[in-house]
Amino acid sequence: MTTNFKKTYRFAFLTSTAITLFLTLAMGVFFYFYSSEIMIWFLLGFAIVCYLFSFFIIQYRVERFIYNRIQKIYDEVSLLDASTYGRPKITTDMETLTREVGRFAQNKKLEIEALKIRENYRKEFLGNVSHELKTPLFTVQGYILTLLDGAMKDKSVRKKYLNRANKGVERLTYIIKDLDMITKLEVGDLNLDKERFNIIELVENVFDLLEMKAGKKKINLTFDKVYTDSIFVNADKERIQQVLTNLLVNSIKYGQKNGTTEVSIEDLIENKVIVRIVDNGEGIEQVHLPRLFERFYRVDKSGSRKEGGSGLGLSIVKHIIEAHNEKIYVESQFGIGSEFSFTLEKAK
Template identity: 75%
Template sequence: MSRKFRRSYRFAVRTSLYITLFLCLLMSILYMVEIHFDFTGLLIFAILCYFFSFFIIQYRVERFIYRRIKKIYDNVSLLDSTTLSPSQVTTDMSSLTREVEKFAQDKKLEIETLKVREAYRKEFMGNVSHELKTPLFTVQGYILTLLDGAHKDKAVRKKYLQRANKGVERLIYIVRDLDMITKLETGDLHLHYETFNIVELIQASFDLLEMKAAKKNITLTFDMDYEEPVWVWADRERIQQVLTNLIVNSIKYGKKGGTTEISIENLIKNKVIVRVTDNGEGIEKENIPRLFERFYRVDKSGSRKEGGSGLGLSIVKHILEAHGEKIYVESVFGVGSEFSFTMEKSKKVPETATLPEIS
């Protein structure tokens, strides 16, 4: 406090000194020229004193405030000192106020973002721990049982080793998917673009998952017969992974005896949109914004029974974003869901193009 008072005293002393010196000098000049004051002379003297006092105080105040504010700008490195100039500084300190308000708003947004990221990090670490813990404990349990003497029984030994192997496969599956997401996020996973027929690729995915769908009596079908190929430009292997994950998801949450239908529509001149529609359980509205988070599950108990790493939709989103494409979700709880994504049309058709066979 004493330091602040000394500064203000020093400012007041210097300002008073300047005014006093001016008045003394003016009086000396008037005395030397032996000017006798009448009313007009006194009025002129008062006006001169007033204007000089006004300008010297205004100049001193602005200079005093500017120096104090400049020090604040220098100390707070995040404030933009280029926006500060002596001509802008007034007694209301509007320049500093604007910068401080902007600084405070930016810091508030930064803090809120960090809080969201921290909550996500905690949830993600908890999910990773849970996903890895189950197969690890399973494998450990079977191995300890074998070590305790169960390995002497050939039938038990084979059964337990097979179950332990399934646990290891699940661990590999989770780690592989996490590695893929990390590479997609960092740009380390390079895409190999080529022209291919998306209708043919969908049919190949249907053939691959036919037996899985048959277990729940779910029909995999197109919305219509595509007699002409639909040529697109993308990484064929990654797009097949997208289709496989979406179809598996529709089977996993589909109703017995239901249908998974895929349609391909022209969106704009150089884009098509692929829709994967099912008449399964559907998704509640509050769950939709979080569907593409790692390990996020709508129905945790049901998904555990069905298996999977919990990373399928997250991988789908990252693959499509790597292609510069979008994925959309529409769902009515109890009615069904539709996942759709865009793809770029190929500008040229392969010379060896053949029509797909639609079963």
């Protein structure tokens, strides 16, 4: 480990001064009865030699003593993670040393707390993945075992159970596909095919795709106003359609019956537009907002699973928007509604 050695002479100075005064006074008492000009010069020379000798010996020994032991401590602690504390300065100044060790301990404490948070997140994530995969797997297995136990002889039962098993397989495929997409987005392995397109037209297409789904809950998909002019943006059209679809599906899924989901497109700055999706659904409690875009994170641990989905929709949205180097925002009031918004580059 490379270290920077910071010297301080205070301890050696004070200690050498004390030793020199003591020995000089002792010599002075010894030669008290032999006082002469020669003896005075002798005591003065003795004091200088004693001081210099004491100073350099004490400074060297203290430096080596503290240096070796503190270096050993740093080396041992650095085995945990050398990158977290950088290159510490070793010093014989105890005040500085205490401050540096205190700062080092505080950094380690923060690091340990961060690791605990990460560990809890990892455990929760693995638990969520296990649950999401286990449910459709057990469903498929249950129907297949029932068929193997003799139910396949009944043609009507066989067809019904095979259809249900197929839905379980489709759900598994959907989850794995979404996980694969998020992984590619995170490592930058998913190339974006940017093009110039009319965002108003794209939103209308998504409205058409989700018309039947929204109709089942009597939710009205609409714009905030009549857009007579086109608004062109520069982005990956297919991915932005997926973003709009995921956000609107979420709005329908958690929206109130006879509710409304409203989309607006506004100029943000000179070269940016912001797309807002506002609903008057059940809303989200503030405690959930910071974790809303995590994989498999669900606000309602029971009810949301009944609604289906992979639990990855919002996480995919976040990654797609960030892949465009844009921002996504969420605001919500529980019992009143939610607003999701994201920025896009305006096309020239």
